[in-house]
Amino acid sequence: MSGAEVVIVGGGVTGLSAGWWLARSGVKVTVLDKGIVGWEASGRNGGGASHYQSPLFDEEHRMWPQMDDLLGYPTEHQKDRILIAMTERQWEQYRFVAERHKRLGHPVDVLDVKQVQDAVPLAGDNCFGGVHYRFGGHANPQRTVQAYAWALQDLGGTIVQHNAVTGFETAGGKVTAVRTAAGDYGCDTVVVAPGPQTAALMAQLGIAVPLANARAEMIITEPAPMMPIGGVDGHKLYGRQTMRGSLAYGGGPHEWIDVDATGPAARPSTPLMRNLASRLAELLPKAAHLNVIRSWAGVIENSPDGRPIIDRLTSPDNVVVASMSGVGFGLSPASGHAIRDLVLDGACSFADIGILGLARFADLEADWRERRGWMPIA
Amino acid sequence: MELNFTGTDLCAIAGTRSPPEARYDLVVIGAGRSGTAAAIAAAKTGSSVLLVDENPVSGPLMGNDVPLYFGGRMTAATQNSERMLEAIFMSAPALEQAMEAGVEVLLGTSAWGVYRNGPGVSSLPEQVVGLADRTRSWLVGFDRIVLATGARDLALAFPGWNQPGVMGAAALRMLLTRYDAFAGRRLVVLGSHDLALQTALVATEHGLEVAALVEVRDAPQGSADLLAQVAAAGIAIRCGQSIASASGGIEGVEAATLTSGEVIDCDTICVAVGLVPSIELVDAMHGPRALNPARGGYIPSGEETVSAVGSCAGLADTGFDHICYRMDWMRALSATSAPDTIICQCEEVTRADLLGVQPPNYLARPAAMGARSLETLLGDGPANPDQIKRLTRAGMGVCQGRRCRDQVAMLLAIEADVPFGTIPLATHRAPVRPIPLRIMADWHESEAMTAAWDVWFGIPTQWVPVQDIGTPHEDEHRQMLYTGMYE
Numbered sequence: 109m110s111g112a113e114v115v116i117v118g119g120g121v122t123g124l125s126a127g128w129w130l131a132r133s134g135v136k137v138t139v140l141d142k143g144i145v146g147w148e149a150s151g152r153n154g155g156g157a158s159h160y161q162s163p164l165f166d167e168e169h170r171m172w173p174q175m176d177d178l179l180g181y182p183t184e185h186q187k188d189r190i191l192i193a194m195t196e197r198q199w200e201q202y203r204f205v206a207e208r209h210k211r212l213g214h215p216v217d218v219l220d221v222k223q224v225q226d227a228v229p230l231a232g233d234n235c236f237g238g239v240h241y242r243f244g245g246h247a248n249p250q251r252t253v254q255a256y257a258w259a260l261q262d263l264g265g266t267i268v269q270h271n272a273v274t275g276f277e278t279a280g281g282k283v284t285a286v287r288t289a290a291g292d293y294g295c296d297t298v299v300v301a302p303g304p305q306t307a308a309l310m311a312q313l314g315i316a317v318p319l320a321n322a323r324a325e326m327i328i329t330e331p332a333p334m335m336p337i338g339g340v341d342g343h344k345l346y347g348r349q350t351m352r353g354s355l356a357y358g359g360g361p362h363e364w365i366d367v368d369a370t371g372p373a374a375r376p377s378t379p380l381m382r383n384l385a386s387r388l389a390e391l392l393p394k395a396a397h398l399n400v401i402r403s404w405a406g407v408i409e410n411s412p413d414g415r416p417i418i419d420r421l422t423s424p425d426n427v428v429v430a431s432m433s434g435v436g437f438g439l440s441p442a443s444g445h446a447i448r449d450l451v452l453d454g455a456c457s458f459a460d461i462g463i464l465g466l467a468r469f470a471d472l473e474a475d476w477r478e479r480r481g482w483m484p485i486a
Numbered sequence: 487m488e489l490n491f492t493g494t495d496l497c498a499i500a501g502t503r504s505p506p507e508a509r510y511d512l513v514v515i516g517a518g519r520s521g522t523a524a525a526i527a528a529a530k531t532g533s534s535v536l537l538v539d540e541n542p543v544s545g546p547l548m549g550n551d552v553p554l555y556f557g558g559r560m561t562a563a564t565q566n567s568e569r570m571l572e573a574i575f576m577s578a579p580a581l582e583q584a585m586e587a588g589v590e591v592l593l594g595t596s597a598w599g600v601y602r603n604g605p606g607v608s609s610l611p612e613q614v615v616g617l618a619d620r621t622r623s624w625l626v627g628f629d630r631i632v633l634a635t636g637a638r639d640l641a642l643a644f645p646g647w648n649q650p651g652v653m654g655a656a657a658l659r660m661l662l663t664r665y666d667a668f669a670g671r672r673l674v675v676l677g678s679h680d681l682a683l684q685t686a687l688v689a690t691e692h693g694l695e696v697a698a699l700v701e702v703r704d705a706p707q708g709s710a711d712l713l714a715q716v717a718a719a720g721i722a723i724r725c726g727q728s729i730a731s732a733s734g735g736i737e738g739v740e741a742a743t744l745t746s747g748e749v750i751d752c753d754t755i756c757v758a759v760g761l762v763p764s765i766e767l768v769d770a771m772h773g774p775r776a777l778n779p780a781r782g783g784y785i786p787s788g789e790e791t792v793s794a795v796g797s798c799a800g801l802a803d804t805g806f807d808h809i810c811y812r813m814d815w816m817r818a819l820s821a822t823s824a825p826d827t828i829i830c831q832c833e834e835v836t837r838a839d840l841l842g843v844q845p846p847n848y849l850a851r852p853a854a855m856g857a858r859s860l861e862t863l864l865g866d867g868p869a870n871p872d873q874i875k876r877l878t879r880a881g882m883g884v885c886q887g888r889r890c891r892d893q894v895a896m897l898l899a900i901e902a903d904v905p906f907g908t909i910p911l912a913t914h915r916a917p918v919r920p921i922p923l924r925i926m927a928d929w930h931e932s933e934a935m936t937a938a939w940d941v942w943f944g945i946p947t948q949w950v951p952v953q954d955i956g957t958p959h960e961d962e963h964r965q966m967l968y969t970g971m972y973e
Contacts, residue, residue: 144873145866151876163952180854182845204966208959212951250876251845257866262854269867322498322943323606329923330884344941351848352833352879361499361938363609373605374772377916379503379616379625379928381599383935386927396927399920401886405606414948434943463952481495485608 111294112138112266114451115286117273117309118302120150121249122436124256124267125444126299126428126451128179131263133452138293139257139265140286142272142371146253148303149406150437152375154326154346154358156339157438158189158244160214162416163459164442169243171441180262181255184248184351189241190219190227192342194390199236202342206239215242227337230355232393238342246339246348249437256440272370273302275312282426283313297451301430304407308369310429315421318469319409319431320482321367325377326358326405327384329398343391345384355395357388364482367407377403408434411469412476418443418464420450429466489946497944499609502935504928506614509627510536510590513615514634515597515767517541520796521634522580529587536626537589538617540596540919541664542570551885552920553764554660555639557653558738559754561667567594567620570665577664595619598926599916600631600771600792613791616916623926630791633768637761637782637797640812641889642676644819646732647755648831651739655685655758662692670754674742675699678723679811680804682758683712689756690719697750699723700742702818707811709804724748728818729755745822759815760808762892763798766918769911777907779809783892784911809906816896829897830890832883839878840894841901846879860901869898871912881912884920944968 114130116123119141127137141147157172159165175183193199209216217223217240224231224238231238257267268290277285277292285292302309307319331353338349347357360383365372381403389396411417411433421427428450430443446456477483510533514525517539525537540553545565548556564570574593575581585591595617602613614625639654646652651670655677661668673689675682678701686696699706699716704726706713716723727744732755734740742750762783768775774787781800788794801808825838833846842859844851860869871894874880880894881887887894891912899906917926928935942948946968954960 144870161949161951165952176850176852180852181858182849182852182855184849201966204962208951208954208963211959212953250873254877258854258858267866330920341941344939346941352846352882359939359941361497361502361935361940362943363499363607364495365606365608374607376601376604376607376772378601378607378610379599379614380499381916382616382623382926382928383931383939385923386929386931387939389923389927396924397922399884399922400917400926401884401920402915403917404915407606408943410943410945414943414945433948435948463955479491479493481491481493481498485500 110138110291111285112136113296114299115140115293115295116299116301117286118300119145119257119267119269120148120301120303120436121146121253121256121440122430122432122443123299123301124253124260125440126301126430126447127265128256128260128263129444129448130451131260131265133448135452137260137265139260139267140271140273140288140293141267141269144269145257145267146250148372149408150303151250151253152404152406153249153437154356155246155249155348155437156346157185157246158241159435159439160209160212160244162435162439163461163463164439164446167442167445167458168439172245172247175441179255179259181258183252183255185245186247186338186351187245188337189244189246189339189341190224190238190337191241192224192228192231192238192340192391193236194234194343196236198343202239209241216240217242228335228340230332230335230392230394234390234393248350273309278424282424297426297428299428299430299447299451304367304409305369305371306409306429306431308367313424313427317417317429317431317466318412318472318476320364320477321407321409322362322364323375323405323407324358324362325360325380325384325403326356327381327400327403329355329395330401332395332398340392343387345387345391355388355392355398357384359387360384364484365407366484372407375405375407377405410434412472412480416443416464417466418446418450418461419466420454497938497940499938502932502938503609503611504932504935505611506625506627510534512630512632513538513626513628514632516634516636516796516798517578517581517591517593518634518636518796519580521632522578522584524632524634524795525589526584526587529584529589535589536592537584538592538595538597540594541574542567542594544620547920550920551889553638553888554657555641555654555757555889556657556661558650559653559669560661560665561669563667564665573666574664592619596919597767598919598921600767602771604772618921618925621925623921633786633792633794633798634796635764635767635798637763637801638888639757640760640762640892642757642759642815642819643827643829643893644729644731644823645827646734648828649732649734649738651734651753652732652755652757655681655756656761658685658756659688662688671695672697672752673754673756674750674752675756675758676729677701677758679707679806680709680712681761683708683716685756685758686716686721687719696721697752700727700729700744701725702728702815728815728822730822760812761797761801763800765798766914768792768794769914770916770918779807780805782808813896813906816893817900820897820900829893830880830883832885833879835878835880837897840874840880840897843874843877845877860898864902868908869902870910871895871898874898875912886918886920887912
């Protein structure tokens with residue numbers, strides 16, 4: 109039987125970051141993935157890294173500027189974000205957000221139209237103003253995922269691609285091995301972080317993890333001249349100008365879908381692209397002539413309160429589960445650290461992550477998905 | 487905070503999509519011979535039929551080698567859309583017959599996506615095709631769709647190929663026979679199979695000079711009949727040779743240098759090594775397709791609702807192995823050109839960087855990065871062009887990979903020493919034509935779409951700062967930012 113001290117189920121950004129953090133601590137790690145690293149939402153997302161709401165925020169903010177050096181590979185991380193208001197209502201909302209950040213001690217500037225255009229030259233006169241987050245930022249999803257994977261290998265870790273996990277061997281209240289198509293992988297501890305497959309795989313351990321999967325879409329344009337600030341949100345869009353100059357944007361209604369233990373069957377995009385295009389042309393009117401050259405979709409698992417789940421089980425007691433509820437990419441430098449701490453020390457060393465525990469769902473109704481309308485279209 | 491769930495997620499997509507602007511029994515994409523014939527046949531049985539064709543293509547798109555490899559050799563006349571519309575219409579008499587038969591014909595209109603419910607999507611009210619002209623995009627419903635999108639040029643990289651005057655055979659034929667807008671005079675044609683021979687003959691018929699054909703194999707490849715016609719036209723074929731480089735100036739190509747050292751003056755180098763069936767729409771809609779080396783590449787497997795005709799369905803099967811032939815060219819060009827030869831023109835990715843899986847030039851390459859390569863990546867699993875393109879950016883540019891996707895797949899097969907057919911087809915994604923934001927935009931979206939639009943999932947607890955949970959700020963937050971799925 110193959111094996112490692114820690115076997116990680118899922119080579120997404122969360123599992124790979126956890127593997128990298130563990131490998132940095134000298135732990136022998138094996139990461140298993142059904143396909144290629146980062147091939148679900150980890151490698152196809154908005155690239156945002158400004159999750160002020162999370163108990164992991166301070167660590168996210170501390171780690172990102174160091175990641176290129178620590179990993180040894182480029183992530184395309186860029187600092188700061190700007191939120192541009194395109195309606196009276198958005199302007200009211202964004203100023204509320206700015207006040208909240210000031211109260212919480214996060215540095216922000218409220219910008220007038222001219223200041224918005226100085227920082228975001230593709231913006232027009234049609235905006236009400238903006239809010240400059242002097243924290244957080246963005247990075248390139250697939251490049252970052254690959255950077256974690258390579259850095260992990262450089263530290264002696266192993267990545268096994270194209271090898272789907274099918275279940276677990278348990279004995280004496282512990283998971284003793286992870287079962288795959290290509291044989292079992294023995295382990296002292298297992299980290300379960302397979303994104304949209306999390307609920308179905310955890311069910312095999314008899315653990316109910318309340319998650320619902322949905323599909324969301326993005327578009328990307330040909331390159332535009334580089335702007336001083338590329339992390340531009342607003343008008344109910346999220347996205348960024350990549351370091352190549354392209355505008356990658358998403359937002360809008362999602363579609364709830366069912367996903368089994370083998371993962372999403374497909375990730376089709378739809379004509380929602382046209383609605384993304386109209387909003388982006390309004391948000392950045394000087395980019396309206398740019399060609400849309402691709403669209404794509406990703407499948408995201410969400411917990412009932414939309415907050416991540418990072419927890420170490422009590423039984424079996426050598427399992428750490430992590431599901432990031434749509435904010436996994438940006439928080440990855442911090443989530444990996446937290447998972448490393450749970451694996452090695454049983455508790456997170458740098459933040460109180462109690463709110464991310466499974467215990468909060470103890471009283472969750474059995475029909476929580478129906479109550480929220482988080483159901484696939486019949 | 488207290489949340490009362492209503493059983494409905496107001497930020498979900500169900501019920502938000504607009505119906506298509508129009509519906510037809512049959513939509514035909516591509517008004518070449520096969521597409522027009524299919525449209526006329528259906529109209530004669532009483533079906534409502536829409537026939538769209540992207541020609542005349544706008545000048546900026548032609549400049550990006552979309553949809554064919556025009557290589558910058560179109561005349562300024564192509565900038566005049568009215569004149570081109572007339573030229574395209576006049577060059578295809580069958581279009582008039584189609585209109586007389588009751589087919590609705592839209593020229594200058596591209597199809598950028600076909601959508602229907604299937605794995606991962608159930609929210610489409612009906613199957614639709616996305617169309618766009620120079621002013622707007624719209625959706626059209628259909629019962630059946632026939633793809634008659636033809637075949638595009640296989641481009642090949644060699645030193646100097648990234649300048650005006652290096653172009654493809656399908657683009658040359660299009661400029662000569664449909665647009666009457668080809669700017670070159672003296673050509674070198676790469677290849678000697680039927681495509682190259684036909685290209686040389688069409689060129690001479692249009693009064694152009696064909697300086698030579700160049701064949702990488704030791705003997706001419708095409709049919710005896712075509713070879714006799716080419717010989718009768720006095721056109722020489724240089725066998726057992728490849729192109730070493732194209733040299734030129736501000737206007738583009740001025741000469742081709744062969745691997746023998748021979749220098750041939752020319753203003754155009756026409757790559758006529760192969761055509762690739764244009765299956766972008768099929769692949770982007772996750773339609774079935776399979777590799778068929780005798781028919782030019784991946785071709786649609788065919789189904790009742792979405793069918794393909796003409797060269798989109800595959801080149802005529804003459805028993806010739808097109809893939810094997812292309813691979814011979816690719817191997818020869820790789821062997822004789824420097825590693826810094828550009829493979830992806832849009833993103834300026836060299837062969838060395840492609841096979842080294844190195845990031846683009848605007849990123850630093852730390853020592854660890856330099857130690858990575860396709861070889862180390864193969865240790866993790868089989869070569870996958872979609873992974874390579876995200877790392878190197880080869881194929882990510884505005885030409886949407888038309889110029890390099892086939893070459894990237896061939897180079898990966900050669901470097902990994904595996905059969906071409908084991909390299910997955912790099913995915914095509916809608917829009918399968920580059921379309922400006924302002925034209926793609928749905929400027930008349932449904933009220934339901936507007937109402938459902940949230941930046942993310944509309945979960946009111948998701949963005950409440952952890953410090954605010956359980957304080958009065960939590961409720962303020964919900965009232966200011968969310969109206970979504972909760973009462």
